[in-house]
Each structure stands twice: as C-alpha cells, then as structure tokens.
Amino acid sequence: MNNKEVKKAFSSLMQFAGVTVNGGKPYDIQVYNDEFYSRVLKQTTLGLGESYMDRWWDCSSIDQFIERLMRANLLNRLKQDWATTWNIIKASVFNLQTANRSFLVGEKHYDIGNDLYQKMLDRHMQYTCGYWKNADSLDTAQEAKLEMICRKIELKPGMTVAELGCGFGGFARYAAQTYDVRVTGFTVSKEQARYAKKRCKGLPVDIRFEDYRKAVGQYDRVISIGLMEHVGDK
Numbered sequence: 001m002n003n004k005e006v007k008k009a010f011s012s013l014m015q016f017a018g019v020t021v022n023g024g025k026p027y028d029i030q031v032y033n034d035e036f037y038s039r040v041l042k043q044t045t046l047g048l049g050e051s052y053m054d055r056w057w058d059c060s061s062i063d064q065f066i067e068r069l070m071r072a073n074l075l076n077r078l079k080q081d082w083a084t085t086w087n088i089i090k091a092s093v094f095n096l097q098t099a100n101r102s103f104l105v106g107e108k109h110y111d112i113g114n115d116l117y118q119k120m121l122d123r124h125m126q127y128t129c130g131y132w133k134n135a136d137s138l139d140t141a142q143e144a145k146l147e148m149i150c151r152k153i154e155l156k157p158g159m160t161v162a163e164l165g166c167g168f169g170g171f172a173r174y175a176a177q178t179y180d181v182r183v184t185g186f187t188v189s190k191e192q193a194r195y196a197k198k199r200c201k202g203l204p205v206d207i208r209f210e211d212y213r214k215a216v217g218q219y220d221r222v223i224s225i226g227l228m229e230h231v232g233d234k
C-alpha cells in the first residue's frame with residue numbers, strides 16, 4: 001500500500017465522523033505532511049497526537065474534531081482497525097520469512113557458543129517451557145514436557161517424525177531412545193546442528209542444517225516446539 005492509498009483509506013475512515021481531510025469546516029483537519037497518514041497507521045492514536053505536536057496537521061476547532069471522532073467511536077477504531085491494517089500491510093510488503101533471514105536468526109541467537117546454553121538449560125537442552133506439574137527440578141520439568149508431547153502425538157515404534165526447529169536435539173534424542181522412532185530434525189543454527197548430531201550419534205536421528213521449508217518427504221508425525229517465535233511477520 002503506497003502513501004496515496006494510505007491517505008485514501010484514512011480519509012474514508014474520517015468520513016464516518018463527518019470530517020474531511022483538508023476540508024473547509026472548523027472541525028476538518030488540515031494535513032501539512034504526507035507522512036502523517038502512515039504515521040497514524042503505524043502508531044494509531046499516539047501517532048495522531050504526536051504528529052499534531054510536530055505540526056504535521058492542524059484544526060481550527062480541535063475540540064469539535066475530537067468530539068466527532070469520539071461520537072463515531074473512531075478513536076477505538078484507530079486503535080483496532082488501523083493496527084490490524086498495518087499488520088496486514090507489513091505482511092504484504094515486508095516479508096521477514098526469507099531464507100536468508102531464517103539463517104540470520106540462527107547466527108545471531110544460537111551460534112554464540114553452546115557452552116552458555118549448557119550452563120543455563122537442563123540436561124535435555126530444552127529452550128522452551130517445561131511442564132512443572134509434580135516436577136521438582138528443571139530436568140524433571142523438561143523431561144515431563146517431552147514425555148507429554150510424545151504421548152499427545154501418540155508415537156509408536158517405527159514411526160517417522162519431522163521436527164521443524166529441532167534445537168539442540170533434545171526431543172529427537174528422547175523420542176528415538178524412548179519410543180523407538182526415526183526423527184529428522186531441521187535447524188538453521190550451525191552450533192545447534194553440531195551439538196545435536198553429537199548427542200544423537202548412534203540413534204535413528206538425522207539432524208539437518210537446513211531451513212524447515214526445505215523439508216520434503218512423508219512423515220507419520222510433524223512437530224515444532226517453540227519455532228513460531230522465530231518465524232516473524234508475513
């Protein structure tokens with residue numbers, strides 16, 4: 001959506017309150033900076049107020065203008081509709097889910113040395129929440145989580161599992177050892193891949209340094225644990 005379209009959308013919204021952009025009535029707003037429209041789109045009511053302080057727009061009777069917005073419930077609509085619209089625009093224009101960005105996440109976040117994670121995580125090297133019901137330590141909470149996941153997806157011996165975002169291989173190792181399944185794990189972190197391969201050596205586990213979108217083949221189960229926080233806007 002270009003600035004012309006943003007301006008048109010904003011002007012249409014103002015019509016619900018009987019306000020015309022650059023109109024001749026006291027409660028009509030006069031816009032002096034075309035960046036005003038996208039600013040309000042991004043920052044909603046905060047952007048409306050701060051752009052006024054920056055003299056991007058003015059109004060002869062601002063009290064009447066605000067009253068009209070309130071009567072038409074446009075202040076709430078600005079907070080809701082415009083915020084939603086902005087997310088849609090970001091998804092359309094700024095695709096953060098590119099292959100290059102996915103590997104950047106691995107480099108910046110996980111490839112800083114496994115020694116740090118070994119000191120702060122449990123013995124299964126889980127970097128997501130544990131299941132603390134009846135647990136008395138981080139190790140037992142994380143193992144309880146892994147067991148619960150395996151039960152929920154109803155693993156049976158001989159099944160094949162694709163894990164999208166396999167981390168340090170904790171789930172793959174646990175599932176292969178405990179449920180006798182074959183696991184293919186995908187990670188965009190070199191350090192995670194190296195660590196997971198070492199931990200899963202001798203087990204029916206294939207750790208791949210590869211974007212999860214490159215996964216091909218058929219599997220009995222496909223899971224992801226904590227992947228979505230890294231996917232980003234689309």
